[in-house]
Amino acid sequence: MSGISLSTTSYRNVSIVLFTLLVVTLVLAELHLGPLAWVAALVIACAKTVLVAVYFMHLRFATPLTRVFALAGVVWYVILLGLTLGDVLTRAH
Amino acid sequence: MTHLAIAPQFDDAAQQHESAALGMWAFLATEVLFFGGLLTVYTVYRMAHPAAFAEASSHLYTWIGAVNTVVLLLSSWTMALAVHAGAHGERARIIRMLAATMALGLAFLLLKAVEYYLDFHDHLVPGRAFRPDWSTNAPAAQMFFILYFILTGMHAAHMLVGVLVVACFVAVIRTTPSPARHANALELVGLYWHFVDIVWIFLFPLLYLVA
Incomplete structure (x- = not known):
């Protein structure tokens, strides 16, 4: 477990960003942007994935x-x- | 910081930890390709029938999907805190966080079951009962719901496995003389849980927010 030094505060901050991105996804879906919406939703999903993988899954320390x-x-x-x-x-x- | 037992085949704790993480990531790569194959089928059919997919998607219960997204993000947070507590060998905090993760996982499955019931009631389940009175392209609409049920069904199966594994860990951590010994194993459960969360992060916009 050496090198894993994220604090509980960091986990909370990452979670807040993840919830914010979910709200952005829902707002964008309500705006009906057409084909652009699919791209935007996938870009946000990728951003959330990177956050989860880097911080929650500890790739940052891997x-x-x-x-x-x-x-x-x-x-x-x-x-x-x-x-x-x-x-x-x-x-x- | 921790007092890990080092198995004889490893030089030190760092090597043991890396081996465990490598094995789990190798398994997760196969899982990426498993869900990836299904998502490729989804992409091809959606590009062939964009209007029918948008129409079919609008009949899903978006609010249940959105609430479930919140539930899963919360569960990933509590799981990250459980792994954090595990690294510090804090038994009570590990059990508390794992119990919270398990409760959120069960809440997700319960909401999913309610949603399936409502879908069945709305005649959205492919097969004989499938009655898309609203559809202008029933075969494509049925394909959307086939993919919806396979993707969310396989995801729910992964959730169920995750909940059972977390339940086993609660039992182990409760009785073990040294919670720190299980820190590596706990981290691997965390990797699996976060991966299942990531699958849903993609399923939610792809299935519910097509229109």
């Missing part, structure tokens, strides 16, 4: 190898999604 493992799932998912959309979006009909 060794470089652990960070590589954490990123591996995301990298392979981007390949999966990217190649699938590369097919679907370029079909003739």
Whole structure:
């Protein structure tokens, strides 16, 4: 457990930011921004994920190898999604 | 700070801790790809039928989804505090925070069950009872609800596993002579719990806020 030095106050602050981002998501959904809303909602979801992973899941204190493992799932998912959309979006009909 | 027992195969506490974290992150990578596959199917169908998906999504109970998001964010907070207490070997605080996490997890599942009941009542469950009188594209609407039930169902199954594991840990921490010995294991439960929270962070806007 060496190196983990986040205080309970930091956890509270991160939680407050997460709740704020949820409110922003709900407000944006009410504004009906069209296709932009999907992008905005996903960007906020990614921001929340980074906060949870870095602070709650302690990636901030993790060794470089652990960070590589954490990123591996995301990298392979981007390949999966990217190649699938590369097919679907370029079909003739 | 802590008095971890070091297993014979490890040089020191740091190496033991890194090995545990690596193993859990490797498992979580497979979980990312499991949910990722389903979300890829979702993305492809939503791009093919954007209007039908928006229409179908508007029939979900957004307020239940929003309340459940708050419940899960709160539970991640209490879980982070449980792991923090575990690192300091504070038995009473670990048990308090784990109990709070478990209660929030159960509240999520209860709300989800109520929501499924209401969905069933509204004839939104795919199959024979599926009656989308409102829909202009019933097959695409049905596909939305198939994905909704598979994604939220698999997420709820993960929640149930999380609640059971946390319950086991409450029992272990209550009786163990040294709570600090279980700090690493507790941190791994925390990693799992936060991951399940992250899945919901994506499911909520993707399923409930399409319109």
